[in-house]
Amino acid sequence: MVADVVSEPSLLSVLPEDLITRFPSLEMSEARRLLSIVHRTGSLPPHAPAGIRRDSFQRVRDAVPMHQLERVTRRPSALDPFIKYGFRTLDGLLVEAVRIPLEKPGRFVVCVSSQTGCALGCAFCATARLGTGRNLAAWEIVDQVRQVRDDLPTDGRVHGVVFQGMGEPLANVSAVVQAIRVMTDPSLQAIDGRAITVSSAGLIKPLPVLLQALPRTRIGISIGHADPIKRRALMPVEVANPLHNVLAIVAQHAKTTRIATMLSYTLLREINDHESDADAFLALVDAYVQQAGMAPRISLIAYNPIGPSDPFVPSEPEQAERFRERLASHGIPVVRRYSGGADVGAACGQLGLESVMDPTHVKSSEHEASC
Numbered sequence: 001m002v003a004d005v006v007s008e009p010s011l012l013s014v015l016p017e018d019l020i021t022r023f024p025s026l027e028m029s030e031a032r033r034l035l036s037i038v039h040r041t042g043s044l045p046p047h048a049p050a051g052i053r054r055d056s057f058q059r060v061r062d063a064v065p066m067h068q069l070e071r072v073t074r075r076p077s078a079l080d081p082f083i084k085y086g087f088r089t090l091d092g093l094l095v096e097a098v099r100i101p102l103e104k105p106g107r108f109v110v111c112v113s114s115q116t117g118c119a120l121g122c123a124f125c126a127t128a129r130l131g132t133g134r135n136l137a138a139w140e141i142v143d144q145v146r147q148v149r150d151d152l153p154t155d156g157r158v159h160g161v162v163f164q165g166m167g168e169p170l171a172n173v174s175a176v177v178q179a180i181r182v183m184t185d186p187s188l189q190a191i192d193g194r195a196i197t198v199s200s201a202g203l204i205k206p207l208p209v210l211l212q213a214l215p216r217t218r219i220g221i222s223i224g225h226a227d228p229i230k231r232r233a234l235m236p237v238e239v240a241n242p243l244h245n246v247l248a249i250v251a252q253h254a255k256t257t258r259i260a261t262m263l264s265y266t267l268l269r270e271i272n273d274h275e276s277d278a279d280a281f282l283a284l285v286d287a288y289v290q291q292a293g294m295a296p297r298i299s300l301i302a303y304n305p306i307g308p309s310d311p312f313v314p315s316e317p318e319q320a321e322r323f324r325e326r327l328a329s330h331g332i333p334v335v336r337r338y339s340g341g342a343d344v345g346a347a348c349g350q351l352g353l354e355s356v357m358d359p360t361h362v363k364s365s366e367h368e369a370s371c
């Protein structure tokens with residue numbers, strides 16, 4: 001019963017044109033106004049608002065439900081201005097999102113989850129330890145952004161969204177595409193599509209679906225290791241989805257759209273941070289540049305602890321800098337991404353950590369309600 005409710009459309013996941021198709025008597029201006037109220041307030045008013053005919057309003061209200069996630073935690077980091085949010089789904093699962101401050105005051109990026117766990121098993125990721133979860137519905141993805149936006153300071157604004165939370169977004173590509181359409185609709189969340197990044201471990205089959213549906217969205221690929229054998233040990237997805245082939249697809253997309261792919265590399269001490277590892281990565285980057293006719297963006301990420309029996313430690317800062325310099329010396333723009341909120345499990349690779357530490361975290365009680 002709950003599963004049906006989760007997967008059915010919600011007013012938070014429909015576009016104005018979807019409503020018009022379903023309710024032909026509704027005018028576009030009414031559909032936009034109605035959905036804009038839903039996104040602004042998180043609910044439907046009890047009576048038809050001004051500008052929407054009462055019978056049209058009633059028809060939509062009776063036919064399309066309005067679901068919301070329940071916000072159960074709000075954990076500001078003591079180290080930096082990152083905030084992690086925990087949301088409970090209608091079927092009692094936990095998903096997490098992170099509010100990331102940008103340098104420009106009042107601007108934020110929301111890191112969202114697309115699944116409640118992940119089947120891909122990347123060795124450096126807390127979500128992987130939860131195992132296969134379920135796909136989030138489009139409204140469950142949209143609502144993370146909406147609720148984080150509602151918690152911004154008065155003059156704050158959501159500048160962008162990154163799909164780097166729990167789950168592999170390409171394993172849930174149709175909901176992710178619909179969620180992004182809603183987020184970028186000017187009458188709904190009005191986020192610039194170029195400020196949305198979908199980060200993937202690299203699934204070959206659904207990748208073209210996303211790129212064709214949303215050509216302006218930036219794609220990010222997690223590298224792990226450039227050597228296929230070593231990558232398989234870190235990222236089993238390599239077995240059926242060779243990175244070389246994944247990068248050929250995204251390079252072709254970059255060539256057409258002139259939107260550079262983001263290549264993310266989590267630095268693991270003694271595992272993938274030697275200069276020979278940097279050289280292997282450079283060879284991949286060279287192949288990408290040849291095909292795309294432009295450089296990718298490279299983001300080096302410090303490893304963050306993922307719970308008990310953690311197999312990895314972060315690279316020494318000097319070694320991380322040597323790695324960065326080796327890439328940069330070849331003229332490749334490289335940033336060492338600051339990944340904040342590690343003290344509250346909000347940093348890269350850590351989402352889902354609380355459920356790993358305490359599997360009863362969400363379903364059991366109200367103990368966690370700190371917001």
Ligand code: SF4
Pocket residue numbers: 117118119120121122125126127128165166167168200201222
């Ligand atoms: S890094 Fe992403 S794809 Fe890999 S296990 Fe974690 S959530 Fe899944």
